[in-house]
Amino acid sequence: MIEFIPYGKQAIFSEDREEVTKILQGDWITTGPKVKEFEQAVAAHCQVLQGVAVSNGTAALDLAIQALELPPQSEIITTPFTFIATINAILFNNHVPVLADIKPDTYNLNPDSIRQKITSKTKAIVYVNYAGQPCSITELQKIAQEHQLYLIEDSAQALGATYKNKPIGQFADMSTLSFHPVKHITTGEGGMILTNNSHWAKKLKLLRNHGMDKDIQERFGPQASWFYDIHHLARNYRITDFQCALGLSQLKKLSSFLQRRTEIAKKYTEAFQNHPKIQIPFVKPEVEHAWHLYPILLKGHNRNLFFTEMRKRNIGVNVHHIPPYKFTYHQRFGWKASDLPITEDVFNRTITLPIHPKLTENQQNYVIQSVRDILDKENQ
Numbered sequence: 397m398i399e400f401i402p403y404g405k406q407a408i409f410s411e412d413r414e415e416v417t418k419i420l421q422g423d424w425i426t427t428g429p430k431v432k433e434f435e436q437a438v439a440a441h442c443q444v445l446q447g448v449a450v451s452n453g454t455a456a457l458d459l460a461i462q463a464l465e466l467p468p469q470s471e472i473i474t475t476p477f478t479f480i481a482t483i484n485a486i487l488f489n490n491h492v493p494v495l496a497d498i499k500p501d502t503y504n505l506n507p508d509s510i511r512q513k514i515t516s517k518t519k520a521i522v523y524v525n526y527a528g529q530p531c532s533i534t535e536l537q538k539i540a541q542e543h544q545l546y547l548i549e550d551s552a553q554a555l556g557a558t559y560k561n562k563p564i565g566q567f568a569d570m571s572t573l574s575f576h577p578v579k580h581i582t583t584g585e586g587g588m589i590l591t592n593n594s595h596w597a598k599k600l601k602l603l604r605n606h607g608m609d610k611d612i613q614e615r616f617g618p619q620a621s622w623f624y625d626i627h628h629l630a631r632n633y634r635i636t637d638f639q640c641a642l643g644l645s646q647l648k649k650l651s652s653f654l655q656r657r658t659e660i661a662k663k664y665t666e667a668f669q670n671h672p673k674i675q676i677p678f679v680k681p682e683v684e685h686a687w688h689l690y691p692i693l694l695k696g697h698n699r700n701l702f703f704t705e706m707r708k709r710n711i712g713v714n715v716h717h718i719p720p721y722k723f724t725y726h727q728r729f730g731w732k733a734s735d736l737p738i739t740e741d742v743f744n745r746t747i748t749l750p751i752h753p754k755l756t757e758n759q760q761n762y763v764i765q766s767v768r769d770i771l772d773k774e775n776q
């Protein structure tokens with residue numbers, strides 16, 4: 397039996413490890429200069445003025461929403477077709493997630509559905525660039541402007557994607573990234589908030605560091621005083637310098653990673669575009685897709701049986717995503733599948749195939765052949 401093929405995984409090389417080792421031998425292993433360097437490098441890559449690095453992508457979302465300082469129980473419209481962290485970040489902040497439905501082609505938020513959900517309590521929209529494909533951002537910006545709503549972009553899956561030839565991360569009031577090992581570049585655990593607004597950047601830096609109004613650099617040296625003040629109830633969401641050294645080294649490889657992901661996606665598309673039981677991902681002309689995921693939709697074939705058969709062959713297919721109304725904890729919010737028919741249908745039929753920079757040609761050929769073998773069997 398061949399070795400298990402995961403749907404996603406990190407691609408770390410010896411030069412990445414050397415950068416980490418260098419930092420571990422130095423004086424600053426956290427809150428030091430590598431954090432700033434990484435923030436500036438990612439922000440520059442996304443053509444944004446400020447980056448604030450934090451301990452993970454969920455923390456980034458939590459802080460972005462916290463920084464808005466909305467009245468308690470504000471309604472925030474978002475997508476059900478996302479990882480649960482997007483929803484939970486709204487809940488952590490005592491706001492009300494309002495779920496709009498997705499589009500049947502891109503599986504991203506449907507602007508018409510968003511419009512139907514707006515009330516006098518709506519204060520923000522959190523949109524997710526699902527699988528690495530940017531949403532209809534111009535449309536979302538229009539809605540936000542018309543109704544005076546904040547826009548937060550969850551780009552955990554979309555680093556490197558572009559919308560109308562501009563990198564994601566620059567379109568919303570704040571945009572968040574994740575550097576989890578399955579994402580485009582990794583720091584082990586890690587995340588970042590991007591913003592052009594220096595007021596928010598400053599607040600985010602306080603909020604990731606206990607709310608302290610001076611950072612460690614300002615409290616060091618002969619001129620510094622011992623006092624710092626606390627204006628906000630805040631957590632410790634800091635990231636370390638050795639993680640940021642890894643991130644900087646990984647960022648240099650981002651374009652080659654994206655190129656490999658694009659190649660893999662192209663090969664799947666060529667293999668499956670005419671298959672009667674497969675709906676391949678639709679890519680809009682105005683985007684460059686970052687291919688975090690390659691989700692296919694099955695037509696006339698049971699997804700769960702297909703999943704089992706693929707796993708039997710040691711292929712790490714997965715379901716992205718389980719909508720929040722399926723989870724025990726989230727039942728209490730009263731969301732119903734029947735109110736979100738497109739999400740429910742896509743969820744029931746979707747399955748993601750392995751895609752990551754270290755996936756070999758042989759492995760991908762094996763995945764493609766397995767998909768064909770399983771779907772071509774009669775009576776499924």
Ligand SMILES: *Cc1c(COP(=O)(O)O)cnc(C)c1O
Binds near residue numbers: 454481553574575585
């Ligand atoms: C991965 C992911 C997150 C969470 O990031 P972590 O770094 O794992 O906390 C949030 N939103 C989306 C859409 C994600 O894919």
